[in-house]
Amino acid sequence: MDFQPTEEQRALRAGLREVLAARFGQDALRAAVAAAEAGAPVVDRRLWRELGDTGFFALGLPEEAGGVGLGLPEAVLLFEEAGRALLPGPLVATWLAAGTVPGAAEGRVLVTAYDLGDGLVTYPAEADAVLGGSGPAAVAAGRPAVAAGPAASVDPLTPLGRAARSEGTAEAPGTAGSVGTAGTAGTPGSAGSAGTARPAAAGPGGAGGPGEPAPYRREGALLTAALQVGSALRTTELAVAYAGRREQFGRPIGAFQAVKHLCAQMLVRAELARTAVYAAAVTGDPVETAAAKLLADEAAVRGARDCLQVHGGMGFTWEAEVHLHLKRAWLRAEQWLTAAEAEEALAADLTES
Amino acid sequence: MDLTYTEEEEAFRARLRDWLAGALAKLPPKPSPGDWPGRRAYDAGWQRALYDAGYADLHWDASPTQRLIFLEETERAGAPYVGANFVGLLHAGPTIAAEGTPEQRERWLPPILRGEEIWCQGFSEPDAGSDLAALRTRAVRDGDDYVVTGSKIWTSHAEVADWCELLVRTDPRAPRHRGISWLAMPMDAPGVTVRPLRTLAGSAEFAEVFLDEVRVPVRNRVGDENDGWRVTMVTLSFERGTAFVGEVVACRRVLAELARAARRSGRWDDPALRRRLGRLHAEFGALWRLTQWNVSEAQRSPGGVPGVGGSVFKLRYSHARQELYDAAAEVLGARALVLDGEGGPWVADRLSSLSYTIAAGTSQIQRNIVAERILGLPKGG
CATH class of the missing domain: 1.10.540.10 (Acyl-CoA dehydrogenase/oxidase, N-terminal domain)
Known part of the structure; x- marks a missing residue:
């Protein structure tokens, strides 16, 4: 392995x-x-x-x-x-x-x-x-x-x-x-x-177990999750760079734990989602794919939200890149497999095992 | 990106499974939580069985992948947890193996592996918790001995331990990280007093250890004098590496049991509960993959020492475990208030899960580690 x-x-x-x-x-x-x-x-x-x-x-x-x-x-x-x-x-x-x-x-x-x-x-x-x-x-x-x-x-x-x-x-x-x-x-x-x-x-669309998505829908969800992971990693980088550069009270805001911990949580979510996406790509398993989409949507949306917060007022501007990540993350979260669908699919798997 | 195991790894797994099936059938009944001598004998007996079968040193002398398989399979089979041997096998042993002299390794490692000697950890102090380097327990050189005075806290298994891996201050004038030494202290030495500490779960898992002019031979020091901080960091990276593998396997089993219990009681019809459990299923599945990810990383690094990725894992896992048992309480409803009912084990585990975001580095300290060492944010604040 x-x-x-x-x-x-x-x-x-x-x-x-x-x-x-x-x-x-x-x-x-x-x-x-x-x-x-x-x-x-x-x-x-x-x-x-x-x-x-x-x-x-x-x-x-x-x-x-x-x-x-x-x-x-x-x-x-x-x-x-x-x-x-x-x-x-x-x-x-x-x-x-x-x-x-x-x-x-x-x-x-x-x-x-x-x-x-x-x-x-x-x-x-x-x-x-x-x-x-x-x-x-x-x-x-x-x-x-x-x-x-x-x-x-x-x-x-x-x-x-x-x-x-x-x-x-x-x-x-x-x-x-x-x-x-x-x-x-x-x-x-x-x-x-x-x-x-x-x-x-390979295999006819719609095949597989009951409630199991067609293979192309599963692949669509997985690749969308991969896009979300990239966005989550990027917003983490943007937040860290800004927190290391922007000074208030005489030091970089990234030296304050309140800001530092937001950044750490962004990385934790992004890394967990990335692992889930890679694993689902390797196994092709529909349940792991649902997990990957769910975690990646969360990592991207919450990552962009936290990145916006770290940027303060600048984060609320049209000029900053942050809002583009957030809006795209919202959109992708609705594509292929929503959180509700993913959670129900995961729950169904729990009772089958 | 390969999640398949090699032929040798699968052969190792198959051998281990066979052996576990036989060994577990011969296991004596589990002692009650308050029966310390019984618990020690039970844990030591299991370790001896592992030793005789050639599985004893997996915690520090195997490839990270073999260790992963070992922890996964022993948990799946329902084998005893490492128990009183935790510090010996996962902290003190690896430290001595990495930093000890040949004589020290010869003296201490075989009894740990055979389950003959139990170790406890004397790191934290009442005024040195998250800020471990603030520790004040003094060790003053007197001939061939150190004379040690101070107190330690949160010491698991102190009641039954033979040895304590002890951090002491040997140079109070040096910068605080550079005046610390690592000693192996015999727990039966004169001047050692153990006072059990009752946890909110009702059990006495920890103790306070008071040290009053305890004489510890200088030859019991592992690493150089005043180099104990570095020696200790080796130990801590092991603790945050693969230490929770078995628990993730166990959590996934508990989650499936929760879903079945919810189906029986009808609570499964509540979509909010279903979705909550579904989300936890995603969480623990991903945590299992993150373990494999970290093991693969350790496998590539020299010496197989786990990296800081362990902090990412520990942060998410400790919170997920608490969420799991909070979800268990939702499944149980008011029965979550009853310790001796059908949900009793979940209720007990819900209580013990509260320590996970505190022990072995609080979540706040882990976030500092992630932010400063992985993301490179400035220290301070």
């Missing part, structure tokens, strides 16, 4: 961190917020394509299908970095669609998903395709049908729209034929089994 990442895994993570530092640093983040406010598209298509070129979306596809042939453990390390950088765009849904929706693996298209409740969908105007539903035939091509129009999103970098169909209805926009291009996937011929392109997730 060696649970720590291997040298190769560390190198993979460091590589993406380098790319993102160069292509989506703090200035780029601010520029993206300003552009989004001015009504421009949020996702930088060139960067999306570059991500595709690095193999980000094709990571889990077998090599003979043009993928990288790696698994969820590598994927969560990369998503952690994307979460740290607050990279906008439907990263998780596009990753899940790789090998199923043409162009997703290469970063040529944006794929969103019906991963939110209450009839909301992310990137309604920018997405080229949408994943939806929880049964077979869950992938549809074409833009998400947005009937009631856009909704003003609390997160400036995640546009929201009101979807015409509510998640879970039988009717799926688009046709299964558009999914048939997934001949390269691990399950040839099973055109309708969404998100099963990766061998790790």
Whole structure:
């Protein structure tokens, strides 16, 4: 047993961190917020394509299908970095669609998903395709049908729209034929089994025990949890840096235990969540995935809240990066698997053992 | 990131399981909590059985992964806890193994491993708790002896111990971390008085130890004179490393029992309770993985010494354990007020769980450690 990442895994993570530092640093983040406010598209298509070129979306596809042939453990390390950088765009849904929706693996298209409740969908105007539903035939091509129009999103970098169909209805926009291009996937011929392109997730959507989510929903929850972990680690760093720099009463505020202990708790939550995410990536277990999502949501949301508190008045400004982490963390907490759903799934497992 | 065990590790686990099945069948009945001689004999007998089977020195002479497997399997099988051998096996033994002379290792380690000698810990003092370096128990050199005067507190198993790992001040003029020495003190030496301390759980787990001109031979000092602080830190990192592995396994079992009890009583229909238990399931599952994470880290570090990651674990675990038994009280309802009912063991464990955020470094001290040593925030304040 060696649970720590291997040298190769560390190198993979460091590589993406380098790319993102160069292509989506703090200035780029601010520029993206300003552009989004001015009504421009949020996702930088060139960067999306570059991500595709690095193999980000094709990571889990077998090599003979043009993928990288790696698994969820590598994927969560990369998503952690994307979460740290607050990279906008439907990263998780596009990753899940790789090998199923043409162009997703290469970063040529944006794929969103019906991963939110209450009839909301992310990137309604920018997405080229949408994943939806929880049964077979869950992938549809074409833009998400947005009937009631856009909704003003609390997160400036995640546009929201009101979807015409509510998640879970039988009717799926688009046709299964558009999914048939997934001949390269691990399950040839099973055109309708969404998100099963990766061998790790093979099997018809919706299979498994009662109440067990379809594999692609489980992977969606796990990768979203990895984004949350990255955000939680980043807000911990931001809080620590600010607490070491900002002086009051003649010394850094980080020398005061009231502030120091907030930072320590941020790290404890982030580290526990990170361990849970890595473990779920290795085992693929649905119960561990629910635990990972629950703990990662908590680490990200509470981490951003504490980071805001450490920043004092500055934390309440639009200019500080903190609010972007908090708003994104709130949004991700609603995606794929909510706290209530995760806790009920975990509780159900307790009575089965 | 690999959570599978090697063939050798699995073979070790299988051998251990086989042996445990046989050894536990031969175990004598458990003595009552107040029966100190009985408890000592029971704990010593179990340690002797481990020794005869070749499992005695796992706490400090095995790979961290083997130690993890040992603690996991013994807990799963319901084997006795380390009990009165805790300090010998997890504090004093590892310290002597790491810092002692060959003669000292020869003198003290085999009796610890065979369960023949029990150790207790004389670190904390009435005025030196979280601020351990403020300790004032004096040791004055007199020929080949130190003459020791002072008092120690929170000393577990003092009633039955043969030896005490004792921190004393040997140079009152030196900076406080540099004037401390580590001594092995025989508990039957003249001048040693033990007074049991009753805890809020009703039992006498600890004692105060009063030292009045106790003569301790200089050859009983481990490490150099005035180097005791560094020697001690080696011990404490062991305490915060894998010490709680068995307990995490036990907590996960308790959680499943709680869910079954709630189903029987109908309280399971309350979604708030269900969700509370579900959250604890996530918590303890992740704590188990964090243990494996820390063990993997120790495995990579020279000497297998646990790192500061133990503080992260200890902080979260101690609070989770208290939340677990608070949830048990919700499952029990008013029956959580009854010590001798069906929920009695949970009620007792709820009381003892209150010490977890205090013992072995309070949560506040652990947060200082995490903030200063891991995050690099400034000291002071």
